[in-house]
Amino acid sequence: MTIDPRSASEIVDVCAAAIVVLGVGLAATRSIGRSIWLVAIQSALVGMAAVTVGLATGAGHLLTGGLLAIGVKGVVVPLVLGSILRRSAVRRERHPILGPRASLIAAVAIIFVATAAANGASLGASVAARSALPAAIAEVLTGLLIVMTRRKALSLVVGLLVFENGVALTAFSLTYGMPFVVELGVLFDLLIAVVVAWVYARRMLDVLGSTSTDQLRSLRG
Amino acid sequence: MIELLIALTVGIPTLAGVAAWFAGGRRATELALGGLAIALVSGLALSGLVFANGPVRALDGLVLIDAFGAYMLILVLVVAGIAVAGSPAHLAHEQEADRLRRHDAGRYYALLLWFVAGLAAVPLLDNLGLVWVGIEATTIVSALLVGFARTPDAIEAAWKYLILGSIGIGFALLGTLLLYASSVGVLGETSDALDWTRLTEIAPRLDPGLVRLAFVFALAGYGTKAGLVPFHTWLPDAHSQAPSPISALLSGAGLAVALYALARFHLVTVGALGPSFSSTLLVGFGLLSLAVALPFIVAQGDLKRLLAYSSIEHLGLATLALGFGGQLALLGFSLHLICHGLAKATVFLAAGRLVAERGSRRIGRLGDSLARSPADGRALVVAALVLAGLPPSGIFVAELAILFGGVQAGWGLAAAGAATILALAAAGLLFHVVRVSVGPAGPLGEPCASAGAWAVLLAIPLGVVVVAGLWTPSPLAAALEQVTIVLGGGGG
Numbered sequence: 001m002t003i004d005p006r007s008a009s010e011i012v013d014v015c016a017a018a019i020v021v022l023g024v025g026l027a028a029t030r031s032i033g034r035s036i037w038l039v040a041i042q043s044a045l046v047g048m049a050a051v052t053v054g055l056a057t058g059a060g061h062l063l064t065g066g067l068l069a070i071g072v073k074g075v076v077v078p079l080v081l082g083s084i085l086r087r088s089a090v091r092r093e094r095h096p097i098l099g100p101r102a103s104l105i106a107a108v109a110i111i112f113v114a115t116a117a118a119n120g121a122s123l124g125a126s127v128a129a130r131s132a133l134p135a136a137i138a139e140v141l142t143g144l145l146i147v148m149t150r151r152k153a154l155s156l157v158v159g160l161l162v163f164e165n166g167v168a169l170t171a172f173s174l175t176y177g178m179p180f181v182v183e184l185g186v187l188f189d190l191l192i193a194v195v196v197a198w199v200y201a202r203r204m205l206d207v208l209g210s211t212s213t214d215q216l217r218s219l220r221g
Numbered sequence: 222m223i224e225l226l227i228a229l230t231v232g233i234p235t236l237a238g239v240a241a242w243f244a245g246g247r248r249a250t251e252l253a254l255g256g257l258a259i260a261l262v263s264g265l266a267l268s269g270l271v272f273a274n275g276p277v278r279a280l281d282g283l284v285l286i287d288a289f290g291a292y293m294l295i296l297v298l299v300v301a302g303i304a305v306a307g308s309p310a311h312l313a314h315e316q317e318a319d320r321l322r323r324h325d326a327g328r329y330y331a332l333l334l335w336f337v338a339g340l341a342a343v344p345l346l347d348n349l350g351l352v353w354v355g356i357e358a359t360t361i362v363s364a365l366l367v368g369f370a371r372t373p374d375a376i377e378a379a380w381k382y383l384i385l386g387s388i389g390i391g392f393a394l395l396g397t398l399l400l401y402a403s404s405v406g407v408l409g410e411t412s413d414a415l416d417w418t419r420l421t422e423i424a425p426r427l428d429p430g431l432v433r434l435a436f437v438f439a440l441a442g443y444g445t446k447a448g449l450v451p452f453h454t455w456l457p458d459a460h461s462q463a464p465s466p467i468s469a470l471l472s473g474a475g476l477a478v479a480l481y482a483l484a485r486f487h488l489v490t491v492g493a494l495g496p497s498f499s500s501t502l503l504v505g506f507g508l509l510s511l512a513v514a515l516p517f518i519v520a521q522g523d524l525k526r527l528l529a530y531s532s533i534e535h536l537g538l539a540t541l542a543l544g545f546g547g548q549l550a551l552l553g554f555s556l557h558l559i560c561h562g563l564a565k566a567t568v569f570l571a572a573g574r575l576v577a578e579r580g581s582r583r584i585g586r587l588g589d590s591l592a593r594s595p596a597d598g599r600a601l602v603v604a605a606l607v608l609a610g611l612p613p614s615g616i617f618v619a620e621l622a623i624l625f626g627g628v629q630a631g632w633g634l635a636a637a638g639a640a641t642i643l644a645l646a647a648a649g650l651l652f653h654v655v656r657v658s659v660g661p662a663g664p665l666g667e668p669c670a671s672a673g674a675w676a677v678l679l680a681i682p683l684g685v686v687v688v689a690g691l692w693t694p695s696p697l698a699a700a701l702e703q704v705t706i707v708l709g710g711g712g713g
Contacts, residue, residue: 140391144388153380156384160384160387163387163391164391167391167394170395174398174399174401
């Protein structure tokens with residue numbers, strides 16, 4: 001199966017737009033369950049964009065990498081996070097450092113900043129770069145925003161995933177994806193990182209009785 | 222031959238780790254000690270070959286070891302040797318205190334060995350993408366080790382480390398990607414487009430805008446892992462909460478390996494943009510790290526956090542030296558990093574025992590250590606004198622070389638500022654160590670069983686650091702000279 005470059009670039013455009021919209025939703029929601037759903041869809045879209053470019057250019061490692069991303073970050077990781085959420089007493093981000101309204105405004109501001117930055121960079125020689133690079137920068141920043149302004153352990157993991165989505169999107173919009181070995185290493189590490197985070201979240205359940213990082217404030221100075 | 226040595230250096234600790242995971246107990250200790258001994262011997266042989274015959278290429282160009290890589294390999298393996306040798310005592314004490322679960326010893330050694338294998342692999346790799354994978358892997362394994370005690374504080378420290386480490390490693394990946402994008406523009410999509418040897422060769426033809434951005438991201442990313450201010454907030458928590466042998470490895474070798482990766486980026490950036498851009502950034506962040514660490518050293522109440530902030534100070538100094546450039550400062554850099562690794566690893570072991578004996582990390586409760594636990598107390602005092610940069614020691618010579626090198630290279634003001642901060646930090650460190658060694662005693666605890674072997678373990682690395690300030694054997698001097706040449710941008 002092949003896709004001609006023009007429709008490929010249209011598909012990537014649509015994916016990039018959807019990824020950005022989901023990022024805004026992720027920044028604005030307080031329900032942890034919903035944020036897991038949103039980040040699952042977002043990860044799958046990043047994978048789909050990679051698969052599309054892979055089909056259009058015949059780059060095998062992009063195709064495989066994209067499919068793996070859909071499977072791992074779109075399905076497995078969200079299922080694991082969901083199972084932790086079901087066992088946890090905390091379902092909502094009750095007292096985030098930045099409220100949902102302010103987060104929404106910040107997320108929209110990020111889109112403008114990212115677009116300006118990507119235009120200023122004027123790097124893109126590839127099909128994917130034009131629309132994907134601004135989206136990639138926006139998701140890196142949105143991920144940082146979520147990590148910095150949330151308190152619950154699961155929300156932080158979601159923020160990390162958004163950040164990683166931004167990085168992955170940067171990867172293939174700048175370079176068509178790196179050679180396959182490296183890409184596998186990247187995904188493999190990501191998988192381990194999440195598993196480790198999961199172990200810690202479980203240990204946190206054991207020790208503190210909830211997955212809130214509120215109680216994690218004793219180390220100072 | 223070379224392939225075999227590489228396989229022994231990295232493969233044996235990995236396999237011994239797998240075996241230790243399942244074996245547990247006494248057998249795990251034997252596996253760890255044996256595995257590390259093999260890795261140490263073969264790693265030293267490998268480095269010796271590099272220093273004697275020049276850079277070594279192996280495994281279809283996957284591995285390329287130059288003098289700087291060989292130097293880092295020695296540093297990692299020697300510090301790892303100290304950490305592994307100090308582990309049985311730590312675990313025995315945990316066992317007595319009944320804080321160890323059934324499989325814990327095996328898991329501890331497995332993770333420790335994998336951590337060592339990851340750290341040892343990084344300086345062997347030619348591909349900056351794989352270097353990144355290696356550092357990411359060490360992050361994951363060491364996060365598990367930081368939280369090993371499972372106390373709420375340890376879990377908080379591990380959690381912070383994991384989140385901040387992941388963000389840092391993400392930035393490092395962005396930096397790597399941008400560098401790749403710049404090199405694909407020159408080389409096309411070849412498999413060696415991320416090899417730092419190739420990148421250094423073609424550096425003048427790389428897109429300067431992309432390289433500049435790549436270095437900034439690498440600085441933030443690997444800077445996080447190296448504990449540079451303002452990306453350092455995980456470090457004091459992780460170093461104070463981790464089991465002491467792990468703090469030793471993390472501080473002595475883990476930070477240095479992250480700085481190694483940053484140095485490779487720096488060399489490519491210097492080739493592409495000339496020295497001013499990345500050097501200025503390194504000097505700036507080095508000075509900032511020194512300045513921010515200072516008040517936390519002076520006003521510290523926790524012994525292990527004191528040592529952690531001292532690591533931030535010393536890594537800041539090393540970063541500064543890298544930024545200064547010039548032969549003298551770089552010679553100081555290469556002497557400093559290994560002496561710091563040896564001294565800091567030892568002092569973490571000694572401090573860990575003191576803390577275990579008294580059941581507290583508070584400096585006020587650890588007084589009179591010289592009389593109560595002579596071996597650990599003495600090691601603490603000697604290590605503090607060395608880390609404070611007093612003569613005679615390798616660190617004293619290295620600090621002088623770095624500061625004079627800075628003045629020579631035209632960074633007079635920065636060198637003067639660094640000298641002031643180093644003096645103040647030394648005073649702060651010594652003040653606290655005097656309180657611990659001869660200050661009023663806290664409540665009495667259970668003394669750890671003290672063996673002669675333990676005192677020897679602490680004495681050897683400290684002895685080496687002290688002697689390094691007085692006398693450098695000529696092969697060692699030649700080796701450091703070669704590292705300096707690589708860091709100065711000559712020969713790859």
